[in-house]
Amino acid sequence: MTFYKTFLVLLFINGFALQNTWSQETDVNIIVNKANKVYKYSGDDRICIVNMDIKNNKGKTTMNRELVLIRKNDGDNLKQKWYAYFKKPADIRKMVFMVWKNTNKDDDRWIYLPAMDLVKRLAGSDKRSSFVGSQFVYEDVTGRLPKLDTHQLIKTSDNYYEVKSTPVDPSAAEFSYFYTWIDKETFIPKKRVFYDKNGEKQREYRAGKVEDIQGEKTIVEFSMTNIQTGESTYITFSDVKYNVGIPDNIFTETYLRRVPRKWVSYNK
Amino acid sequence: MNLLSFSTKKPKAIIFIMLAITTILLLFIPQIKIDTDPENMLSEKEPVRIIHNQLKERYNMHDIIVMGIVNEKHPDGVFNKASLTRIYELSTFAYSLQEAVKQTDSIKKEKNELSKENVVSYTGVIKRDVMSPSNIDHIEPIGPGTLKFDWLMSSPPKTDAEALGIKDKLLSNDMFKNTIVSEDGKAICLYIPISSKDISYEISSKLQEKVATYNGDDTFYITGLPVAEDTFGTEMFVQMAITAPIAMLCIFLLMLLFFKKLRLILSPMIVALVSVICTMGLLIATGNTVHIMSSMIPIFIMPIAVLDSIHILSEFFDKYQEIKDRERTLEIVMKELFKPMLFTSLTSAAGFASLALTPIPPVQVFGVFVAFGILFAWLLTICFIPAYIMLMSKKSLENFGVKKENKKNTLIQGLQSLSYFTRSHSKKILLGSIVLFAISIYGISLITINDNPVKWFTSSHPIREADRELNKHFGGTYMAYLSLTNDTEQAKTGKEVQTEIKNLSHTFFNAGTYDASYKIKMDSLIQKIDTNAEETVIYSQITNQLFDIIDYSETDEEMEVWEELTGKIELTALAKTQIFKQPEVLNYVSNLETYLLEEGGVGKINSLTQLIKKINKELHEGKEESYKLPESFSGVGQCIISYQNSHLPERLRHCVDSNFQGLNLWLQLKSGDNKDMEKTIAAVETYFKNTPPPASLKYEWFGLTYINVVWQQRMVNGMLKAFLGSFIIVFIMMAILFRSVKWALLCMLPLSLTIAIIYGVIGFIGKDYDMPVAVLSSLALGLAIDFSIHFLVRSRASIKKAGNWKEASVIMFGEPSRAITRNVIVIAIGFLPLLFSNLIPYKTVGVLLASILALSGLITLILLPALINTLERFFTPKN
16 A cells, blocks of 8 residues: 555656656757747748958958858758858859758758869868858858757746757767857847857857848847957848749759859849 | 274174165065066067067967977877877867956946856967867868868877878878978877967976876977976076075185185175175166076176175285284275275176166166176175174184194195296297187187077976977977068059059950940949049949949849959959969969078978968869969969868968968978078078069068077177177276276286187187177176286285385285185186086076186286286386
C-alpha cells in the first residue's frame, strides 16, 4: 500500500515535472521559430537595396558597399534562395553572391567575379566567414537555422524574451553561445550577443528602425559590432518590396554572368 | 677655509644638517616611478615618435611578442600530433591573456537590457590579431570551380598524418612560410600582439610559466624587441640592487686594506651613500622617472664620491703621525687639497653636465643629476670628513698611519723607481706616447657605431638564445615597417577633369556601336560640369546625374549602356584615390620587395601584393602561373574582396589602410643591429632614387627596430657634441686653475691619451660603439683629468719649494703619487663586480671604468713627469 502510494506520488511528481519541461521547451522553440520566420522569411519573396557602412573603432566609415539583395522562399519549408548583386564600390560592380539555403545539407554558395569572369562555388562547410569584409558573417545574412542550436529561455521581461542558444555541434561554430532579445509583441530579434570560446563577448547585433512594409514588419536599419575590435557594420534597407514575383531561374549559374537587369536596376 | 673651521669646531652641527637633508630626500624615494622603455630616449614630441604612433594606428599595428616552438628530435619537427596539440593549447592560453576594460558602474546604471555592451577597450594580448596556426585562414581550391575558405587548424590534429596535412597547408602559403612555419618544417612561430610594450615582460613570464608545464621534445623560445626591452628594464633594477652594493663592498674592503682603520674608512662610505640617496631623492622629488640611464646614477656617483675622501684620508694617513694633532693635520691637508679637489669635482661635474647638450631627455636628466651628485659629494667630503675625524676619539687614531714608518712597502719602492724611470727615459716615454696616440687614432677610425637591445643580454641569456634559434629558422624576429602613401600634390583643375571625362566617354562610345543620341546626351552633361568644383565633387555630381538617367531609361538596352558608362566613370574616380589597387603601383611595390629581399638584408616581407597574388592563384585553381598581380584595377579589387570574405578580414588593415591610400610593408629582419637596419633604410632610398614610382609615393619608416636607429643617431651625435663641449669647458677651467695656458694644455694631455687609447682599443677589438660606450666618453673625460689635476697642482707647488724638478719629483712620487695609486686601485678593482652582471651594459661600464681609471692614473704618473722633465725650462722659466 505504502509502495503504491509512493509510486503514485512519484509518478505524479515526475509527470508534472516532465510536463513542465516539455512545455517550457516547446515554448522557447515556438518563440525561436516564430522569431526566425519574422526575421528571415517575411513575404514570399523580397527585393531591396542594401547600403552597408563599415566603420572603424572610432566610428568613422572606412568602407561602403551597395548591393541589391533578392530573396525567395521555398513555400513553407525553411529552404531559401538568395541573390546579392553588388553595385558599389565600382571595382566590385556586378559581383554576385548567390546562396541556396538548404535544411538538411550544407548550403550551396556561388560567387561571381566579373573582372576575371570567374564563377566560383564556395565550399559550404564554412558559413561563418565574413560577408564582404563586414562584421556580419554569411550566416547572419541568410539566417541561422534554429535547429542548429539548443535554446533556453533565460528570462521573460515586460518587453522581451531573452533566449540563450548553444550550438549542437560546438566545433562548427567559432562562438560558444549567443543571447537573443526577442520582442514579445512583434517577435523581432532586437539584440543578439555572441560569446567566444573564452566566454567573452564577441559580436553584438542590434536592430534599429522597424517599418511596416506591405504588412510585413521589416528591420530597415541594423548593425553588427565586433566588440573585440570595435569595428562595426551599419546596414540600411531601402526600396524594400515584397512579393514581386521573382522567377526561380535567376538563382542559377547562368544569371551570375548575365545580370537579371530587370531586378537589379534602380528603377526596377 | 671658513667652512673647514666650522666643520672642525662644530662637527655635530654638520652631521645633524647632513642627516636632516638626507632624511627629507630619503622620504621621496618610495614615490619612485620606473620607466624602462628605450623609446623614451626620444622625447614624446619627436616627429619620429609621433609618426610611429600615427602609423601604428593607421595600420592597426601593435608591438609583438615572438614565440617560437622548435622540435629538432621528431623527424617531422613540430608537425606531430603532440606538438601541434601543445601549440594549439598555447595559442588558446595566449588568447586568455586578453582582459576587457569595462565602463565604470555609474554609467552602467543607466543601461537597460538593450543598451550597448559596456566593454570599452582591451589590454594584454590582442586576441583577434594573434598569428598562430589556429588563428589564420586557409584558402584552397577543391575540385574544379570550387574554392574553400577554412580555419587552417580549427582543432588540434587527431593523428600524426593530420599534423602533416597542417604542415602542407602552412607551407602552401607564402605569407606563412618563414613567418609562421620554418621552411624545414621543424618549427612554428606565434606572433602575439600586445596592447602596450610595457606589459611584455609580464605577458612573456605568463607564457613561460605555461610552457614550463609541458613535457616533450619541443623547445620554446620567446624574443622580440618589446620583450627584450621590457625584460632589460626589469633585470636592470635587479642588477642595480645587487651590483651597486657589491661594488660598494669591494671599495670598502680595499680601503680597509690600505688604511686599516675601520671607523675611519666608514666616512667615505657614508659620503658615497648619502650622495647617492640625496641625488636619487632629488631626482624623484623633482618628478623625474627613473629610466635605464638614471638607474646608473648610483654606480657613477659612488666612485667619484669616494675619490676625494681617499685623497684626504691618504694625506691624513701620511701626515698624522708627524703632527699628532687632528685639527692641525686637517688644516694642512685641506689647504693642500682644497683647490685640486674643487677643480676635479668641477671638471667631473662639467663632463656630465655637458650631457644636457644632447637631444635625448633621459641622458640630459642623467647628466644633470650626476653633476649635482658630484658637487654634492664634494661639499660633503670637505664638510663631513673633517667633522667625522674630529668626532673620533683621539685614542682610536693613535696608531693611524704608523705602519709605513716601520718597513718600506712595495708601493713606496715601486713609486720611487718609477720616479727614476720617468727622469732617465723621459724622451723614450714621450716618443712612445706619440706612437701610441697615433695607433689609437687609427683604432678610433675603425669604430663601428651599432647597438641592439637584444644584445644587452649576455649570450647565454634565454632571450639571446631565442634570438639565435628563431632567426635561424624564420625570416626574422625584428620588425620594421615601411609605410607608402599617396603623395599626389594637387588635384586636377575642373577643366582638366572635364576633358578627362570627355575623353573617357568618347573612348567608350567609339568602342561600341551605340545610337548617336547617347553621345550627344553625355556631351551636354559634360558641358554643364561646374569647372570651379573640386575633382571629387565633379565626379560625384556626374555619376549622380547618370544615375537619374539610368532610372528614367526607357529600354533595357538604354539602361545597360548608361550603367556601363557610369561604371567606367566611377571606376576612374575610384582609381584616383585608391592608388594601392592600381596594378602598376602594386607592381612597383612588388619589385621593391624583391629588391629588399635581395639587397636590403631583409629576411621576409609580408605585404598586400603577396596576399593578392595568393588569392589570385587560388581563384585560378591554384595554378602556379597565376601567382601574380591581376592586370586590372577591378581584378585587384575583386581579389581583395575575396580575401575579405575570410574569417579575419580586419587583418587586411595591417597591409593597407581602409581607403587604399597607404600601404604597409611588414619587414622581418634577422638582426636587430642598428647597422643592419641602416643598410635596409639605405636600400629603400637607393631603390626610390633609381626607380621612380609610377605614382607620387611618399615613404616613412616605423617600428621599434627603426626607432632604435633614430635614437642611436641622436645619441652618437649628441655625445660627440657633449664631449667636445666639455673638453673645451674643462680646458678653460684648467687655464683658470693654473692661470697658465701651457699648464692647462699639459693637464689635458694624459686624459686625451687615455681616451684615445680606450676608444682606439674599442675600435681594434671590434666592440660596437653603443649606448653605454657613448655615455662613458663624458665620464672618462671627467674622471681621467682628476689625477692630472692633483699631480700638476702639487708638482707646481713642489717645484716652487724645491727649486728644480729632480727634487720636486722625489716629493711627487711620495705621498701625492701614493694617493693617486690608492685611488686607482680602490676604484678600478671596486668596479670589477660589474663584470659578473648578466647585462652587457653593466659589464661595459665596469670594464671601461676600471680601465679609464687605471690608464689615466698610469699615464699621469708616467707621461706628466717625463714631459716636465724634458720641458723643465719651458714650464719653470728661471727668474
